[in-house]
Amino acid sequence: xxxxxxxxxxxxxxxxxxxxxxxxxxxxxxxxxxxxxxxxxxxxxxxxxxxxxxxxxxxxxxxxxxxxxxxxxxxxxxxxxxxxxxxxxxxxxxxxxxxxxxxxxxxxxxxxxxxxxxxxxxxxxxxxxxxxxxxxxxxxxxxxxxxxxxxxxxxxxxxxxxxxxxxxxxxxxxxxxxxxxxxxxxxxxxxxxxxxxxxxxxxxxxxxxxxxxxxxxxxxxxxxxxxxxxxxxxxxxxxxxxxxxxxxxxxxxxxxxxxxxxxxxxxxxxxxxxxxxxxxxxx
Numbered sequence: 001x002x003x004x005x006x007x008x009x010x011x012x013x014x015x016x017x018x019x020x021x022x023x024x025x026x027x028x029x030x031x032x033x034x035x036x037x038x039x040x041x042x043x044x045x046x047x048x049x050x051x052x053x054x055x056x057x058x059x060x061x062x063x064x065x066x067x068x069x070x071x072x073x074x075x076x077x078x079x080x081x082x083x084x085x086x087x088x089x090x091x092x093x094x095x096x097x098x099x100x101x102x103x104x105x106x107x108x109x110x111x112x113x114x115x116x117x118x119x120x121x122x123x124x125x126x127x128x129x130x131x132x133x134x135x136x137x138x139x140x141x142x143x144x145x146x147x148x149x150x151x152x153x154x155x156x157x158x159x160x161x162x163x164x165x166x167x168x169x170x171x172x173x174x175x176x177x178x179x180x181x182x183x184x185x186x187x188x189x190x191x192x193x194x195x196x197x198x199x200x201x202x203x204x205x206x207x208x209x210x211x212x213x214x215x216x217x218x219x220x221x222x223x224x225x226x227x228x229x230x231x232x233x234x235x236x237x238x239x240x241x242x243x244x245x246x247x248x249x250x251x252x253x254x255x256x257x258x259x260x261x262x263x264x265x266x267x268x269x270x271x272x273x274x275x276x277x278x279x280x281x282x283x
Contacts, residue, residue, distance in 0.1 A: 001230065004250045005045040007074075008235055010167040011190040014144045016107065017074050018230055019250060020046030022196065022239035028055035036062035038243055040073070043250050048237050050078035050111055051096055060100030075102065078111040078148060079133075081281075084125050089132035097141070105142045108133065109170055113147070113154040115279045123157040134164045144168065148196075149278040152185045159189070170194040170237075175204060175228055176271025187233065195229045198236040200272020207271060209264055217255040220248050227252050228265050 001007075004019035021039040026032045032055055036047055040062075049059045056077060063073055077100070083092035093108060110133065114125040133145040146168030150158070159165060169186050171179055173195035186193055199222050204210050210221040217224065222238065226249060229236040238249045257265070 002253060004043055004252070007046075008192055008233065010144050010192055011165065012144060012167055014106070014167070016144070016168070016192060016194070016235055017044075017046035018235050019226065019252070020044065020048045020074070020076070020194075020235065020237045021246075022237040023047065023049045023055055023059060024053055024196075024239060026053075026055055026239070026241070028058040030058075032058040033062040033065070035241060037066050039246055040066045040068060042243075042246055044246075045072060046074040046076070046106075046235075046237075048076045050109075051080045051083075051092065052078070052111065056096060056099040057101075060102055064101055070102070074106040075100070076107040076109065077105055078109040079129070081112055081114075084110075084114055084129045086128045086132045089129050090136070093132075093136055093142070104140070107144045107146060107168060108136065108142045109146045109148045109168065110150075112149050112281050113151075113278055115154060115281075119157075126154065126158050127161045130158055130162055130166075134162070137164060146170065146191070149276075149281075151179075151182050151278055154278065155182075155185065155191075165189060166191055168192045168194050170196055172197050172274055172276065173229065173232075173234055173236075174198045174200045174272060175210065175225055175265040176200055176207075176268040177273045178266060183232070183234075193232075193234040195234045195236040197272070197274055198229050198238055199225050201274060203272030207268070209268060213257065213261045213264070216261075217257075219251075219255060223248055223252055223255075224257065225265075227255065227257055228262065231257055231262060 007015040114122040146166040148170040214224040
């Protein structure tokens, strides 16, 4: 991987850039467009948004006006919880495309699993939602489909009913919160892991172990944490509103972590966890 635009090959052959630009909590205004354009100038080619972020319109404007051909960029959005089910998913996807002002998406994800109440009920909801995702994929209006925040016990019943397996699972993944069972399950089945909050909501920046390892390589703690993600085979979605930090977060290929350093980071106690449990998310 010589650049952040280089990527991991998904199970259907589509390549996903190994580092993307996250847009959660960035308001939908001219500043968002400026941040995305700057990221693209630095070399970012993957822009991640979601319906619930409320900024799809600005993301789409940035993509359409950045000066690069559409096919050079990888755009992800996500289905929100209130739109689950077959009909709701189809309608929500069409609204997302219209809001973005794009003809297609590169990746569409189910943002959170239905997981509350009787198992047969939530499993049926997830199955109906996934059937719509499969039909959207077959129609050609999205290049890859996947899930977000699905744990093993959400994935098993989904896969049992699916005709197309999810190509991506976007989960919270960083030193101090590895989610080993889910990661191992996905890796064995060719489901690409994508890390949201790869810097542990900033908690890792000042962590003494990260600082020590980063200093040994002459990089920042953020760079060390992102490199850890890549060496685990996970794509990552850092977010920064600072130009210099965006540049640093893209500069990950002049060093590599040793096996010992990887193990030290693997064994960190829980650090930077968001507190969001997919089985108990109520929003």
